[in-house]
Amino acid sequence: MSKNWEKTLGIAWPSSVGIALTPPTSSSTTTTTGTTTGSTSSTVSPTLYQLAHLKATDFAVTVGSATANLLLTDTNTKILQNPRIRATDGQKAVMKIGSKIPIATGSYQTGAATSMVSSLVNTQFQYQDVGVNIEMTPTVHFDRDVTLKIKIEVTSQSGSVTISGVTEPIISQRSVDHVIRLREGEASILGGIQNKQESLIKTGIPGLSQIPGLSYLFGSKDHTIQDDELVFLVVPHVVRSQSLEQVNLRTVDTGAGTAIELRHTPAEGPSSNPDSNPASSPALPPHPSSGAQPNFGTVPGQSALAAAPAALEQLHQAAETTGNSAPAKPPASTPQPPGVNFSLTPQPAPVAPGAAFQVSVVLTGGKDIASVPLQISYDPATLSLLNVDKGDFLGRNGQAVALVHRDDGPGSININASLPPGAAGVNGAGVVCVLSFQAKASGNSVIAITRPGAVNSSQQQLPAQGARVNVQVK
Numbered sequence: 001m002s003k004n005w006e007k008t009l010g011i012a013w014p015s016s017v018g019i020a021l022t023p024p025t026s027s028s029t030t031t032t033t034g035t036t037t038g039s040t041s042s043t044v045s046p047t048l049y050q051l052a053h054l055k056a057t058d059f060a061v062t063v064g065s066a067t068a069n070l071l072l073t074d075t076n077t078k079i080l081q082n083p084r085i086r087a088t089d090g091q092k093a094v095m096k097i098g099s100k101i102p103i104a105t106g107s108y109q110t111g112a113a114t115s116m117v118s119s120l121v122n123t124q125f126q127y128q129d130v131g132v133n134i135e136m137t138p139t140v141h142f143d144r145d146v147t148l149k150i151k152i153e154v155t156s157q158s159g160s161v162t163i164s165g166v167t168e169p170i171i172s173q174r175s176v177d178h179v180i181r182l183r184e185g186e187a188s189i190l191g192g193i194q195n196k197q198e199s200l201i202k203t204g205i206p207g208l209s210q211i212p213g214l215s216y217l218f219g220s221k222d223h224t225i226q227d228d229e230l231v232f233l234v235v236p237h238v239v240r241s242q243s244l245e246q247v248n249l250r251t252v253d254t255g256a257g258t259a260i261e262l263r264h265t266p267a268e269g270p271s272s273n274p275d276s277n278p279a280s281s282p283a284l285p286p287h288p289s290s291g292a293q294p295n296f297g298t299v300p301g302q303s304a305l306a307a308a309p310a311a312l313e314q315l316h317q318a319a320e321t322t323g324n325s326a327p328a329k330p331p332a333s334t335p336q337p338p339g340v341n342f343s344l345t346p347q348p349a350p351v352a353p354g355a356a357f358q359v360s361v362v363l364t365g366g367k368d369i370a371s372v373p374l375q376i377s378y379d380p381a382t383l384s385l386l387n388v389d390k391g392d393f394l395g396r397n398g399q400a401v402a403l404v405h406r407d408d409g410p411g412s413i414n415i416n417a418s419l420p421p422g423a424a425g426v427n428g429a430g431v432v433c434v435l436s437f438q439a440k441a442s443g444n445s446v447i448a449i450t451r452p453g454a455v456n457s458s459q460q461q462l463p464a465q466g467a468r469v470n471v472q473v474k
Contacts, residue, residue: 003227004075010220013205014064022060024050069220081132086239089140098131101157104166128171130155138236144184146236151177152190154230174230182236190232197226251459339463340365340454342374342432344447350472351439356386359447359469361415361432363393368425368456370394371418372432375451380411382445382473386436388415393430399423403433418455425457439473446470 024046050058087093102125132154139147153175160167176190202209204219215221343362351357363372372394378385388405395401399419406414417432419425435447449466456462 001079001227001229001231002075002077003225004073005225006071006073006223008069008071008220008222010069010204010216011218012067012069012203012220013218014066015203016064018062020060020062021046021054022058024058069222083132083134085134085136087136087138089138092135092137094136095134096129096131098129098133098155100127101130101169101171102126103128103168123166128155128169130157130171140238140241142242144238144241145181146184146238147179147181148234148236149179150190150234151175152232176232180234182234184236184238187233187235190234194230195226195228197224199224339465340369340452341465341467342449342452343467344449344469347469348471350474353439353441353473356436356438357471359435359437360391361435361449362429363432363454364429366393366425366429366454367427367462368458369427369454369462370423370425370457370459371416371455373414373416373451373453373455374432374449375408375412375414376435376447377412377450378437378447379443379445382439382441382443383447383471384438384440385413386438388413389434389436390417391431391433393428393432394419394426396430397424397426412450419457423457437471439471442474444470444472 081097083095083097085093085095105124105126133152135151137149139149141147153173155171155173157169158172159170161170162168178190180188180190182188199222201222201224202215202219203222204210204215209215209219211218341364343364344359345362346360348357348359361374361376363369388403390401390403394417401417401419403415403417405416408414415433437447446468447470448468452464452466454462454464
């Protein structure tokens, strides 16, 4: 966008006055007998006496003309270029709009000059692209975000210069070169370059042109404002993205250590399709179309060393006093289903708003357990999840335990505690993780394991039974 505004007002008086000495002239009369009489004049050099007695009529004065200016010029130019370029994910795309200008890059001489043949000089030229040049490399992410490695360059010929007898063009350029990540359809200004120039030129008779009210009578004023702005606006659109389904996100067993192989495991449970079993893919991230924004992170587990024994002790005390099932000794009156069972302990007492409490996720009936993926839900209006700490179950053999949790939207969290690949599984019962909550508002909330899961060291899904506990805030 370019805007030029210029106003010229006033009287432009002559800028100079010339004075010259008028040399004296002499005249003579010529008479021809009986026919013609004429006179001639010629310029003669002034004598010393004449120089000493100069008067006003001996000088000639040259004065230029005065001009009255009354001009207003207003120019407004807008150029909108809307190029569209389509590229494949990860592939570079180039678009050039403009022309090519030849530029002399050097010359060389062939042969030797003789008396008969002169030397030959050949000038080499190369062509420079002038206009709008776009280079773009896109990367499309699974959530339809687009990372653009983009370079936009706008060049034009602004003049010329002569170097060693060769006229070369002067090329002005404005460019932006960077990497940016945008959402689909999000507009971003890559760079705005603004150039504003204002000039005020006054001419006139010294002293008189500075008198207020008479400045335009004895002088002239030229006021010019130039405004030039260049803006790059980029809007990405994903025409077609990759299709991610649950079957694409399933874990594939590729062996352990240096033995790389693809091992197929038979499906367990009532259905032969592993995708139909809720426990077969408990730790899968949501599909991008669901709108959930995953937030992965590793939670430090220092507090689990103290929280896990305390949770187990509270669990045994609750089993002895209330008769509820304990991890190591389930009562005969409440038979547990075969396989892996989960429980949430201890039963939280009524808590006040703002108070913090912990709930332990206890696993019983474990056989060769190497990974525990869980999905836990709660009421976000009543409770707020503060932290997830590691328990002592998977780490009792001295193995390093990786605990990863991911928020799946308000009131839902995915947790996955696992051993390193190739490590032997763990048997028995124990605390998998400890959840720290804070009460927000009065009411009742159910903390439930909606998708329990357990995987052995052979990466086979084991049948698992979830659990739930009621929390009262008042």
